[in-house]
Amino acid sequence: MNEWAEVWRYRALLWGLVRRDLKVRYKNSVLGFVWSLLNPLFQILVFVIVFRYMTPLGGRNYSVYLFVAMVPWMFFSQGLLDSSASVATQVGLVKRVYFPRLVLPLSVLMSNLVHFLLGMTVLAAYFTVRRVTIAWPHLPLAFLAFGVQFVFMCGMAFAVSSLSVYYNDVRFLLASIMQMWMFLSPVFYPAESAIARLGKMGLPDFLGTVYLLNPMAPVLMSYRALLPYDGARASTNDYLAVLHQVLPGFPVYFAIAAAVALAAFVLGFSLFRRLQWRFAELG
Amino acid sequence: MAYPIRADNGPAVVVQDVTKEFILPHERMVTLKGAILRALRGRSGADRFVALRNVSFEMQRGEILGVVGRNGSGKTTLLSLIARIYLPTSGRIATQGRVCALLGLGAGMDPELTGRDNIFLNATFYGLQRKEVLEQYNSIAEFSELGDFLLAPVRTYSFGMFQKLAFSVAAHLSPDVLLLDEVLAVGDVHFGAKSLHKLQEICASGTTIVLVTHELDRLPDICARTIWLDCGEVMRDGDTRSVVQEYAAACG
Numbered sequence: 001m002n003e004w005a006e007v008w009r010y011r012a013l014l015w016g017l018v019r020r021d022l023k024v025r026y027k028n029s030v031l032g033f034v035w036s037l038l039n040p041l042f043q044i045l046v047f048v049i050v051f052r053y054m055t056p057l058g059g060r061n062y063s064v065y066l067f068v069a070m071v072p073w074m075f076f077s078q079g080l081l082d083s084s085a086s087v088a089t090q091v092g093l094v095k096r097v098y099f100p101r102l103v104l105p106l107s108v109l110m111s112n113l114v115h116f117l118l119g120m121t122v123l124a125a126y127f128t129v130r131r132v133t134i135a136w137p138h139l140p141l142a143f144l145a146f147g148v149q150f151v152f153m154c155g156m157a158f159a160v161s162s163l164s165v166y167y168n169d170v171r172f173l174l175a176s177i178m179q180m181w182m183f184l185s186p187v188f189y190p191a192e193s194a195i196a197r198l199g200k201m202g203l204p205d206f207l208g209t210v211y212l213l214n215p216m217a218p219v220l221m222s223y224r225a226l227l228p229y230d231g232a233r234a235s236t237n238d239y240l241a242v243l244h245q246v247l248p249g250f251p252v253y254f255a256i257a258a259a260v261a262l263a264a265f266v267l268g269f270s271l272f273r274r275l276q277w278r279f280a281e282l283g
Numbered sequence: 284m285a286y287p288i289r290a291d292n293g294p295a296v297v298v299q300d301v302t303k304e305f306i307l308p309h310e311r312m313v314t315l316k317g318a319i320l321r322a323l324r325g326r327s328g329a330d331r332f333v334a335l336r337n338v339s340f341e342m343q344r345g346e347i348l349g350v351v352g353r354n355g356s357g358k359t360t361l362l363s364l365i366a367r368i369y370l371p372t373s374g375r376i377a378t379q380g381r382v383c384a385l386l387g388l389g390a391g392m393d394p395e396l397t398g399r400d401n402i403f404l405n406a407t408f409y410g411l412q413r414k415e416v417l418e419q420y421n422s423i424a425e426f427s428e429l430g431d432f433l434l435a436p437v438r439t440y441s442f443g444m445f446q447k448l449a450f451s452v453a454a455h456l457s458p459d460v461l462l463l464d465e466v467l468a469v470g471d472v473h474f475g476a477k478s479l480h481k482l483q484e485i486c487a488s489g490t491t492i493v494l495v496t497h498e499l500d501r502l503p504d505i506c507a508r509t510i511w512l513d514c515g516e517v518m519r520d521g522d523t524r525s526v527v528q529e530y531a532a533a534c535g
Contacts, residue, residue: 012416013407020404024395097390097408098367098382169316277370280363281305 003273006100013099017107022114036115037122044070051188061227064132067123068227069187069220072146075116076153076216077178083108083157084171087279088164094279101276105161109153138225138240145222148254148261152215155264158272165279185216190224192246212249215257215264222254293379295460295491296342296365301374303335303360303515334360335515337374344379345489349502349509349523351530357515358495362386362462365493380459383409387464389449394438398429398448401437405452419455426481427451428474443470450474454481460491499527 164170195208229239366384446469509523
């Protein structure tokens with residue numbers, strides 16, 4: 001655990017890199033920081049229009065349901081895409097100065113975290129405007145989901161950032177994977193209805209299990225539990241209670257997601273630790 | 284990894300039987316496809332290059348050591364190894380306290396940030412805490428002679444101004460072990476003289492210094508001991524005047 005002590009010693013650098021990233025990203029733009037709010041808003045607007053008005057998907061309050069999963073998802077996908085390049089683009093620097101290399105992916109994740117928190121603030125404002133009643137008792141679950149997501153992201157970021165120094169392909173591959181992953185995660189649609197559909201189509205049951213083994217599935221469902229459930233024929237508007245009826249295994253899947261996140265963290269970290277000494281010798 | 288090893292009363296730098304091999308890939312950009320193809324053909328796809336071979340020396344605290352040698356003799360590799368930028372292939376390196384390697388100035392500076400922000404960013408890359416930079420800030424700013432330009436983005440600086448800024452930070456890092464690669468004088472005549480004077484001040488302050496240079500005339504005034512590297516091996520290690528003489532004679 002020597003590496004983490006080193007990162008702590010270089011915390012001023014970590015903070016400085018996050019600040020740099022936030023300052024430089026919107027240089028020479030009039031709206032500056034506002035863009036980090038406007039971009040996701042535009043994206044959500046497009047999705048709402050497409051899904052609400054052009055497909056049979058999307059019921060009442062669809063924008064709210066989309067928003068609450070979309071903001072964490074964009075943190076996940078953008079954070080990983082950005083961090084995959086974090087070491088490869090800094091090889092020149094790595095050759096000239098010693099500093100704990102972990103600082104590079106970590107700083108990128110943290111500046112993405114700042115954007116995520118801003119997005120969540122906008123989300124809260126939107127909830128207020130739309131007068132959505134938030135299920136406050138489920139807030140701890142959302143925080144727990146955030147923790148699982150962040151640990152998972154760290155592990156993935158360590159792995160992809162160190163591998164892409166060796167193989168640039170990793171970055172291009174990741175962009176495609178993220179696209180597929182988004183559609184295979186409950187971002188645009190509720191997970192429980194997707195699983196129900198699989199069953200109706202006569203597909204084998206284990207597909208639903210496979211679907212839920214994706215750590216992002218239980219994570220996004222947990223964020224969604226902050227919202228009231230207003231699906232048809234539901235006797236309650238408590239989303240978790242609904243989940244409990246249609247998907248009694250949810251806590252198990254959440255625990256599996258946490259375990260997968262932890263495993264990704266340990267594996268990603270040990271991969272990074274093994275590869276980091278050769279970063280300066282490449283490129 | 285127990286590295287670096289700290290010994291509180293021993294020498295400031297120990298380099299013990301250090302060998303460094305580099306693997307030279309055939310193509311600059313290695314792709315996954317290339318790696319798979321090579322694996323299928325059963326070729327490693329890499330040549331080995333020995334940059335340093337069985338190098339050993341020790342430095343006492345406050346000692347200044349000159350390193351001379353032709354281009355490609357392993358001087359910068361040696362500094363990078365002491366700075367922990369590379370791991371040695373074999374052998375052991377131990378240092379005491381904070382090590383700063385100035386392999387070129389201005390590492391990590393961002394053209395979009397102001398001079399002030401860059402002072403903080405650059406100094407923290409060398410392991411300083413924010414508080415330590417704050418303490419040094421006025422003295423760095425004054426030394427740089429940049430005045431109000433410190434509030435302008437570095438991309439608006441001339442090359443000379445950038446060097447002044449970078450040197451000013453480097454001169455205030457106050458490490459325990461300083462590794463210098465050809466950064467003796469920067470800027471115009473006035474600032475060049477000032478930076479040289481500052482370096483002499485640092486040398487006199489008891490900092491342990493390894494100095495790689497091609498300026499052989501100046502070397503005897505700066506350090507008593509010099510190492511001559513050739514093709515990654517130590518040719519001579521001893522009194523600066525005689526080592527420099529031998530090296531100059533060998534170069535013809």
